[in-house]
Amino acid sequence: MMRKRSTWRALCQLLTDGTDITHETLDTVGRPGAGMLRSFLVVSGVLPERDERFHAFEQWIQRTAQTVIDDADRRSFIGFARWRHLRKARSHSRTRGQFAGQRRELALVCALLHMLHTHGLAVRSADQATLDVWLADGPAERLRVKSFLQWCRANGACKTLAFPSRPAHSLPAVFLIPEHERTALLGQILDPQQDIDPGLRLAAGLVIIYGFRCHEITRLSLTDIIVAQEVVLIRFGADPLRLPEELGEYARQTAARRSITRFGGAAEDTQWLYPGPLHGHPISSSALSKRLAAIGVRPRAVRGVALGHLAQQLPPPILARLTGLAPSTTVRWNAAVSASYARNLPSLNASPE
Template sequence: MNALFSAERLAARPELIGIRDALLAADGAYLYEFMKKTTSPWSVLHRLVAGNEPITHDAVDAASRPGTSLLRSLLVDTGVLPERNERLVAFETWIERTALSIIDEADRRTYLGFARWRHLRRARQHTTLTTAQAAGHRRQLTYVRNFISALHAQGITMSTAGQAAVDAWLAGGPPERACIKAFLQWCRTNGINKNLTVASPRPSPLPAVLLLPEHQHHALLVRVLDSKESIDPALRLAASLVLLYGIRNYELAALSLANIITTAEGVWIRFGPEPLHLPAGLARFAREAVSARSVTRVGRTTDDQQWLFPGLFPNQPIDPRTLSSRLAAVGIKPEKTRSTAMGQLAQQLPPPILARLTGIKASTAVRWSAAVAASYARNTPWLDAPREPVGTRDKKTFLN
């Protein structure tokens, strides 16, 4: 450490002082792990610091070694590198890489043109490209590539394909395949093939309800709300919001402190146009979560003034996949848990109110209500035994 950050080098490159100080402030065991392997971030940092070239994002990208994201976080946190939207950079790289799987050169150019014009351009318009937004762009482009690959398997290209090939491909898979409609429209506009369209997409199936039996859902709620359970306050709040209101993990991950409104009268969390008023029991957890936030970056605890769940990178929230893992550790499987919570809410709230409180689209709220009605029509045993309306006893007992 002393040899790399010598007095002479620090005098010539004062921007390195912050890096040295951050490493010296790190936990000793963590720093040892950081430095001991030749393929570790330390070896990359050693090369960057010992060299005479400026330290840039491109230089870190060129390293292409495990742990470079951790190193980049350190360099940004200490002001050596400017912040950049890492998800946007990763998405742009993903587009270029996946295009290589398209054999026909003309179709590869078509794919790249559409991906850059529609998806990359839209991704750049986001102030912060979230994990969910990036996943949505990737999912749609994956369907486009799969469609092109299916054509190539038949000896057809985008310029020679007929409507029958489109119809056959759409019929052979899930309704989500209809998302290539925008791609075909782009091809028509740009003269690549003016004869292809997606006529009438098949309706998507209604969401599944009660994937988690209600007695199990109730038991999870009891455990999460039990103050004797050793659960981090923010994680307890997140688990409660999934169990009671069906909030999705990527929405929880993106919760900023500005979304949490605390007054003497209570606590509200904003997911949609209308803030969600938390019951007294949950409000207590929310206050604890706001006051007990920290994140460990490069072996040192750092305060964050923006996010309820701070992430690895400065000014970025936690990755939703990381939050999902933490929820799973306390027994919460978001998909199953959400299906039961949303089913219960759809029983009690009209779709417009459900949409305004939880932030889902109005059409999605209608679909949840329809799913509940369809479940009753099939005589699905929603409740284990006759009891009060769903959720009433739980909230009375545990949240007040």
């Protein structure tokens, strides 16, 4: 990281300008370079901590709000964003993907407001016919503006508007690869003769055995690893999972070897199980996905097999508590397994051989 030219250029620019080094002055530097430098300055005590994802999201909301022409609609947009998204993000940290989903919802709200303006309307004068035409003339995700209009109705900013029911979600795909391939892949990952980093072994095992997604694994903190006498537990949901002995040993090693090279040299991270190059952040899910692919693990393919087997063995409420999945999601996985078996039942109309 010390060889990052863009980072050094950003630092030299700040020192040459002679201005006070603050988060605000770093914001003017732009990317690339500012992110790694900011992380280094925070660790060094030059700058205070700041949640960069939250800050970027807050700034995006302000910029997007300026594109809303009607003053009342702009105030409604900002009020809704603060109530639904910023308020929750302050109390619970969000991943990059979660912030992207929230931006998408607010972008759809903004698209609705622009459409109303082109028809000479605003939220306060929106009518059912105009809303129905807009919903029917676009993708199903436009239904996500329902929360915004309900919030406006609750705050007296618009009248009651009806929404069609959301289309039912299709069941997840299960058993996409043969079980013997999954078993062989797990044996390769756990084989001590293979030259694989313990942290990568642990991540691969969590994917193959339990079907965890990369962003769920990267969000693990040190406190999520619980060493209790002869066993190792890991917490994704309300109740911790007991890891198999081999995987538990790799979890111990992962927790013990967590140094990371950042701008300024090697650093120790006391928060994340998989620390990233930026202070206060774990590695990205895309980075972990690439590392898993390099050793032959395709998370999407093995996830269906892993969760399919777990859904066979555990009731949906128990599966939810162990994996952190929503109860409705574990019910869908249970239904997917049942549907898979139903498709393979012999037909009643089949003629005997």
